[in-house]
Amino acid sequence: xxxxxxxxxxxxxxxxxxxxxxTPEIELKLELDAAALEGLRGHAAMAAxxxxxxxxxxxxxxxxxxxxxxxxxxxxxxxxVGFVQTIKWRRSSGLFEREELxxxxxxxxxxxxxxxxxxxxxxxxxxxxxxxxxxxxVRRVTRLWRDGENLIEISLDEGEVAAGEARxxxxxxxxELKAGPPEALFALARSxxxxxxxxxxxxxKGERGYRLAAGDGRAARKAEPVELGEGDAAADAWRxxxxxxxxxxxxxxxxxxxxxxxxxxxQTRVGLRRLRAAFSLFRPILQGETLDRMKAEARWAAGELAxxxxxxxxxxxxxxxxxxxxxGDPAITALGARLLAARxxxxxxxxxxxxxxxxxxxxxxLTEWIEVGDWAKSPAxxxxxxxxxxxxxxxxxxxxxxxxxxxxxxxGLGRLDHARRHALRVKVKKLRYAFDFFGGLYRGDAxxxxxxxxxxxxxxxxxxxxxxxEAVAAEVARAVVGxxxxxxxxxxxxxxxxxxxxxxxxxxxxxxAWRALRAARPFWR
Numbered sequence: 001x002x003x004x005x006x007x008x009x010x011x012x013x014x015x016x017x018x019x020x021x022x023t024p025e026i027e028l029k030l031e032l033d034a035a036a037l038e039g040l041r042g043h044a045a046m047a048a049x050x051x052x053x054x055x056x057x058x059x060x061x062x063x064x065x066x067x068x069x070x071x072x073x074x075x076x077x078x079x080x081v082g083f084v085q086t087i088k089w090r091r092s093s094g095l096f097e098r099e100e101l102x103x104x105x106x107x108x109x110x111x112x113x114x115x116x117x118x119x120x121x122x123x124x125x126x127x128x129x130x131x132x133x134x135x136x137x138v139r140r141v142t143r144l145w146r147d148g149e150n151l152i153e154i155s156l157d158e159g160e161v162a163a164g165e166a167r168x169x170x171x172x173x174x175x176e177l178k179a180g181p182p183e184a185l186f187a188l189a190r191s192x193x194x195x196x197x198x199x200x201x202x203x204x205k206g207e208r209g210y211r212l213a214a215g216d217g218r219a220a221r222k223a224e225p226v227e228l229g230e231g232d233a234a235a236d237a238w239r240x241x242x243x244x245x246x247x248x249x250x251x252x253x254x255x256x257x258x259x260x261x262x263x264x265x266x267q268t269r270v271g272l273r274r275l276r277a278a279f280s281l282f283r284p285i286l287q288g289e290t291l292d293r294m295k296a297e298a299r300w301a302a303g304e305l306a307x308x309x310x311x312x313x314x315x316x317x318x319x320x321x322x323x324x325x326x327x328g329d330p331a332i333t334a335l336g337a338r339l340l341a342a343r344x345x346x347x348x349x350x351x352x353x354x355x356x357x358x359x360x361x362x363x364x365x366l367t368e369w370i371e372v373g374d375w376a377k378s379p380a381x382x383x384x385x386x387x388x389x390x391x392x393x394x395x396x397x398x399x400x401x402x403x404x405x406x407x408x409x410x411x412g413l414g415r416l417d418h419a420r421r422h423a424l425r426v427k428v429k430k431l432r433y434a435f436d437f438f439g440g441l442y443r444g445d446a447x448x449x450x451x452x453x454x455x456x457x458x459x460x461x462x463x464x465x466x467x468x469x470e471a472v473a474a475e476v477a478r479a480v481v482g483x484x485x486x487x488x489x490x491x492x493x494x495x496x497x498x499x500x501x502x503x504x505x506x507x508x509x510x511x512x513a514w515r516a517l518r519a520a521r522p523f524w525r
Contacts (some may be wrong), residue, residue, distance in 0.1 A: 025088065025099070025100040025176065026176065026177040026182060026185070027174055027175060027176040027177065027185070028174070028175045028185050028186070028189050028200065029172055029173070029174055029175075029200070029201040029202075029204070030172060030173040030174075030175070030189060030192070030193075030198040030199065030200060030201060031171070031172055031198065031199045031200075031201045031254070032171050032172060032173055032196065032197070032198055032199075033171060033197070034171075035196065035197060036171075036196035036197050036198055037156075037171070037196070038196070039195050039196030039197070040156075040173075040192065040195055040196045042195060043191070043192055043195040043196075045143065045145040045154055045188065045191070045192065046143065046154070048143040048144060048145060049143070050141045050142065050143050051141070051142045051143070052139065052140070052141050052142075053079050053080065053139075053140050053142070054079070054080055054137075054138075054139055054140075055077055055078070055079055055136075055137070055138050055139075055140050056077065056078045056135065056136070056137050057075050057076070057077040057078075057135060057136045057137075057138075057205070057206075058075060058076050058077075058108060058132055058134075058135045059073065059074065059075045059132070059133045059134050059135065059136075059206045059209055059210075060074045060075065060076070060110050060130040060131060060132060060133065061074065061130055061131070061133045061210075062123075062124070062128045062129070062130055062131075063128075063131070065133070065210065066123050066128070067120065067123055067130070068133075068206075068207075068210050070089075070119060070123055071089060071090050071227075072087065072088070072089045072118070072119050072120060072123065073086070073087065073088040073089070073204070073206050074086075074087050074110060074120060074130065075206065076105060076108055076109065076110055078108065082104060083104065083105045083106070083107055083108060084102055084103070084104055084105070085102070085103050085104075085105045085110055085111055085114075086100060086101070086102050087100070087101045087114075087115075087118045087120060088100050088101075089118065089119050099118075101114060101117060101118055110130060112124075133163065133209060133210060133213050134161060134162060134163035134206070134209025134210060134212060134213050135161070135162055135163075135209065136159060136160070136161045136162070136170065136205045136206075136209065137159045137160060137162070138157040138158060138159030138160075138170055138205075139157070139158050139159055140155050140156070140157050141155070141156045142154065142155045142156075144178075145188065147180075147184065147187075147188070148180075149179060149180055150177075150179060150180030150181075150184035151177075151178040151179040151180060152175055152176065152177055152178060152180070152184060152185065152188055153174075153175070153176040153178055154173065154174070154175055154188075155173070155174040155176070156172075156173055157170055157171070157172050157173075157174065157205075158170060158171050161205055161208045161209045161212060162209070162212070163209050163210075163212035163213035164212075164213065166212040166213070166215070167212075168208060168212060170205060170208075172201055172205075173192070173198065175188055175189060181372075182368075182371060182372050183368070183372055186364065186367075186368040189364060190361075190364060193357075193360065193361070193364070197357065197360070198360065199250075199254075199360045199363070200250060200360070200363050200364055200367060201250075202246070202247040202250040202251060203250075203251060203254075219255065219263070220252055220255055220261070220263035220264040220266070220267040221248060221251045221252055221255070221267060222248075222267060222270075223244070223245075223248050223267075223270060223271070223274060223436070224244060224247070224248070225440065226240055226241050226244045226436070226437050226440070227240070227440065228240060228391055228437075228438070228440055228441055229391075230390075230391075230392070230441070231390075232390075232391040233387060233388045233389065233390065233391060234282070234285050234386060234387055234388070234389045234390075234391055234394035235285060235376060235387040235388070236391065237282075237391040237394065237395075237437075237438075238278070238282040238285060238286075238370075239370055239371065241278045241281075241282075241437050242275060242278050242282075242366075242370045243367070243370055244274075245271050245272075245274040245275035245278055246271070246275060246363065246366065246367065246370070247271075248267065248268075248270065248271030248274065249268055249271035249272055249275065249301075249363070250363065252264050252265075252267040252268040252271060253268050253354040253359070255267075256268060256350065256351065256354055257351060257354055257355055260347050260350075260351060262312045262316075265305060265308050265309055265312065265347070265350060266309060266312070268305060268354070269302060269305050269306075269309055272298055272301055272302045272305075273302070273429060273433070274433050275298055276295065276298050276299070276302070277429065277430045277433040277434065277437075278433075278437070279291070279294070279295050279298070280430055281398050281402070281430070281433075281434055281437070282398075284386055284398075285375070285383065285386045285387045285394075286375040287374065287375050287379055287380075287383055288373065288374030288375050288377075289374070290369050290373055290374055290375070291375065294362075294365070294366050294369060297358075297362040297366075300358075301353060301359060301362070304349060304350055304352075304353035304354075305350045305353065305354075307346040307349065307350075308343065308346035308347050308349070308350045310472065310476050311339065311342055311343040311346055311476065311480070312343065313469055314339065314469075314473060314476045314477070315336075315339055315340075315343065317469060318469070318473050318476075318477075318495055318496060319335070319336060319339055319495055322494070322495040323336055323495075326494075329491075331487050331488065331490070331491035332491050332494075332495070334487075334488060334491070335477075335481070335488055335491045335492055335495065338480055338481060338488060339480055342480045391438075391441065392441050395434075395438040395441055395524065396524045396525075398434060398438070399431075399434055399435075399438065399522065399524045400522070400524065400525075402427070402430055402431045402434050403431060403522060405427050405430075406424075406427045406428060406431055407518070413507075413510060413511055413514055414507055414511060418468075418471045421464065421467060421468070421471075422468060424464065425461070425464040425465065425468060428457060428460055428461050428464060429461060431457060432454070432457045432458065432461055435450065435453070435454050435457060436454075439454070442523055442524065446523045446524070447523075449520070449521070449523035450523040452520070453517065453520050453522075453523055456513055456516050456517040456520065457513075457517060459509070459512075459513035459516075460510060460513035460514055460517055462509075463506055463507075463509045463510030463513055464510055466506040466509075466510075467503065467506050467507060467510060470503050470506065473495075473496040474492075474493070474496040476496075477492035477493070477495060477496045478492065480492070
């Protein structure tokens with residue numbers, strides 16, 4: 001990341017482009033609420049003279065939203081005086097650095113004359129036309145904050161995003177680096193966070209508009225594909241993968257805070273597991289004392305969500321089938337009420353964790369560490385060489401290492417006790433996430449083999465998951481009921497006992513999946 005604004009050649013950030021300027025944009029977005037707005041007023045950075053503007057931005061795309069799918073944004077903004085067309089796209093693995101091309105236009109429609117200098121041209125090479133997708137209307141209060149040689153533009157936006165009849169309020173703070181190192185952005189964000197509750201936002205206004213246009217509302221978000229380039233180094237891949245997982249955590253944590261539910265909780269945990277898998281995969285290129293702290297905080301967050309997820313699974317897969325078979329049984333009905341009350345309490349605990357200052361601070365610290373942390377500063381020659389290794393070569397090594405760990409733990413699967421089976425399940429998940437992270441690097445025959453082996457490892461993961469659910473069902477029921485009510489305890493035993501009948505089938509499926517995976521020639525070799 002480069003915080004300077006020096007001139008550049010036509011193919012570099014800062015280049016002049018037919019009627020517009022091509023520049024790098026390095027910024028942080030922070031979510032806020034009414035309490036944060038009040039708290040920010042006393043911060044020194046908010047004392048500078050403001051510049052106030054009313055902005056209407058219209059986002060354009062093809063009918064199939066191909067620009068958005070490619071990570072490209074095309075908008076026309078009206079500030080009450082004139083119109084400015086902006087095209088943004090990402091060129092690096094970093095989350096907060098994007099390429100931006102701005103040009104004044106005559107009206108509210110895009111001017112295609114500069115598309116050829118951007119990825120838009122290639123995306124529209126079949127003659128496809130663009131139309132309006134969504135729009136934002138905000139009141140922007142902008143200030144400049146100077147701290148020594150650092151210069152940061154602070155923009156406070158309040159308004160709404162609209163797509164058709166759907167509406168959603170906007171309240172966010174944007175910090176854009178004008179001069180100085182990227183660390184200055186994080187330092188200011190941390191200082192502002194001391195004055196008011198702020199959270200990193202991983203969704204742009206335009207993305208929110210697309211989500212509304214698709215009717216998704218605050219739905220849970222599954223993991224998005226990680227795009228790795230053939231020319232990427234291992235360090236680039238680490239940043240892309242870690243930030244991809246962090247985005248999933250952030251979006252689903254927001255969804256859960258807004259509307260607590262099964263899917264949002266589950267996908268937040270999936271994002272945390274993917275992040276922890278990335279820590280493990282990329283440990284060979286990481287250094288410094290910060291890694292252990294980042295991993296510990298990820299474990300803490302996952303732990304705060306675990307009880308809620310366990311109860312969701314128990315209710316859906318163990319209690320509900322038993323309740324349907326024993327309709328009208330008062331003991332089973334009473335057990336259901338106790339389980340729901342416990343789930344509500346677990347959700348409250350999860351919500352507190354996801355809304356906590358601890359989580360917000362960790363996510364800001366983690367993002368800074370991923371982008372410009374100690375792991376990348378003056379590494380020893382051997383570590384520097386590993387960080388610069390081509391991503392495909394690094395992926396081959398990482399997959400081989402993960403597969404070796406799995407082979408050591410999977411033999412004699414049927415004889416493993418619950419603890420060892422759980423340890424094997426963790427190894428399977430890590431390899432599965434590695435398949436997903438690096439999958440796009442393997443094409444042709446290797447790509448076909450990867451898809452087949454991914455299906456195998458999913459089957460193995462599902463089987464081990466079923467065995468784990470069966471093993472913990474009785475523990476979950478006992479933990480909720482306690483020992484104060486013999487009738488409820490007996491009902492819990494009846495419900496959990498039903499799952500034990502499924503163990504033999506789950507074990508058989510798991511062993512078949514394990515044998516198939518063991519027999520397959522690894523696709524990365």
